[in-house]
Amino acid sequence: MEPFDDLDRLVEELESERLESARDRAGLDQWLDIMVERQASDLLLLAGEPPAFRIHGPVVRATAEPLDSDDIEALVLPALPRHAQRAWRDTGIGEGSYRLPGVGRFRVHLHRERGRAAAVVRALPTRVPSLASLGLPPGIEALTQLTRGLVIIGGATGSGKTTTLAAIVDAINRRDAKHVITIEDPVEYEHTNHRSVIQQVEVGADAPDFATALRSALRQAPDVIVVGEMRDPETMQIALAAGETGHLVLTTLHTTDVPSTLARMTDSFPDERQPTIRQEIAAALSAVWVQTLLPGRHGGRVAAAELLMVGYGARQHIRRNALQHLHQEMTMTRRHGSFTLEDSLVRLVKAGLVPREDAIVRANHLEEFNRALDATA
Numbered sequence: 076m077e078p079f080d081d082l083d084r085l086v087e088e089l090e091s092e093r094l095e096s097a098r099d100r101a102g103l104d105q106w107l108d109i110m111v112e113r114q115a116s117d118l119l120l121l122a123g124e125p126p127a128f129r130i131h132g133p134v135v136r137a138t139a140e141p142l143d144s145d146d147i148e149a150l151v152l153p154a155l156p157r158h159a160q161r162a163w164r165d166t167g168i169g170e171g172s173y174r175l176p177g178v179g180r181f182r183v184h185l186h187r188e189r190g191r192a193a194a195v196v197r198a199l200p201t202r203v204p205s206l207a208s209l210g211l212p213p214g215i216e217a218l219t220q221l222t223r224g225l226v227i228i229g230g231a232t233g234s235g236k237t238t239t240l241a242a243i244v245d246a247i248n249r250r251d252a253k254h255v256i257t258i259e260d261p262v263e264y265e266h267t268n269h270r271s272v273i274q275q276v277e278v279g280a281d282a283p284d285f286a287t288a289l290r291s292a293l294r295q296a297p298d299v300i301v302v303g304e305m306r307d308p309e310t311m312q313i314a315l316a317a318g319e320t321g322h323l324v325l326t327t328l329h330t331t332d333v334p335s336t337l338a339r340m341t342d343s344f345p346d347e348r349q350p351t352i353r354q355e356i357a358a359a360l361s362a363v364w365v366q367t368l369l370p371g372r373h374g375g376r377v378a379a380a381e382l383l384m385v386g387y388g389a390r391q392h393i394r395r396n397a398l399q400h401l402h403q404e405m406t407m408t409r410r411h412g413s414f415t416l417e418d419s420l421v422r423l424v425k426a427g428l429v430p431r432e433d434a435i436v437r438a439n440h441l442e443e444f445n446r447a448l449d450a451t452a
Contacts, residue, residue: 103150107175107196109137116198120147122191132376144191151185151194158279159185171279172199172261182261203245203264204238211239212380212419215364217412218325219246224361224385225318229330234368235378236327237263237303243325244301248273256295258288259303271299278303285310293317302326308343315352318359332416332439333363333383333405334398341396349396357393360385367416367437369429377428379437381416384408402440417444424448 106126110118115128122144127136154173163169169185180199218226230236241264248271255271260278282288286309292300305311305326318324330336344352366380383405392400405413417440423429438444
């Protein structure tokens with residue numbers, strides 16, 4: 076990790092009564108101020124290390140004194156809401172949102188590693204981005220037109236799933252007069268009502284867990300339900316039922332492609348229940364979008380994705396547990412809006428946005444990618 080040489084200068088510029096102590100062992104608010112100043116996405120606090128920031132990808136250590144476990148707990152615990160403080164004391168894990176007036180909102184995750192306190196603080200966006208501003212592959216707009224069923228946004232950690240989900244909700248909000256309920260842990264993007272009415276429920280603060288919040292949402296006559304993440308079988312089961320009964324349910328999963336997304340859902344249930352769950356997924360599912368981020372040729376990161384718009388063929392493959400055929404289904408239903416990751420990567424390379432060698436690393440079907448790119452050269 077690279078040294079963060081000018082941290083002392085930045086700390087000295089902070090208007091605080093504790094400037095002198097902040098220079099060596101800053102309070103959390105001071106570190107968050109620096110975090111925003113440096114446009115960092117994350118603040119990492121690890122016992123025996125100085126604070127570190129993730130800035131446009133790389134992790135950069137501050138030139139400050141190392142923190143110990145007690146320091147980290149004293150810095151971070153007061154920033155957590157009461158339910159998260161109780162969870163920390165009971166389980167050793169506490170998570171919640173924290174608002175620093177004039178600076179921003181943050182997601183705070185306090186946990187233990189090797190028996191010592193550690194924390195990751197992520198800066199939350201101050202506004203909801205538009206779909207157009209995200210530079211996502213063409214086809215994402217189709218998800219805003221769906222009126223019922225389960226829509227899954229997949230991708231690895233840090234691939235921008237939550238941002239894409241928020242932008243889809245924003246597009247619906249600006250176009251349609253609907254009742255939208257979001258269930259998140261914590262709330263990351265704060266929506267402003269435009270044509271729609273949006274309620275945002277934070278797990279821990281407003282409801283004890285996702286499943287309870289989702290059951291409650293179904294009794295509130297929603298048109299759209301947003302489940303920040305399907306973390307357990309109970310939540311998945313309720314989301315499937317909601318999608319089958321006429322609601323539009325938008326959610327995320329940590330997955331790498333369309334087949335693994337559906338496999339992860341099925342595998343979350345006991346073996347004896349999986350045949351029934353596959354039937355329910357086949358009936359409820361409307362679309363699966365899985366995205367990844369690549370280094371851009373001109374800096375920053377660029378999104379690639381694959382999209383399955385679920386039709387008769389895909390439903391049959393899901394029922395039969397023939398998920399290996401879903402990639403072929405995406406190639407056969409392009410006219411209905413589906414496309415593969417390889418389609419997306421070829422588009423980026425042809426546009427000069429991503430080097431071919433970087434796209435090759437991400438392609439799931441390398442021969443298909445090379446053949447498609449060479450055919451359009």
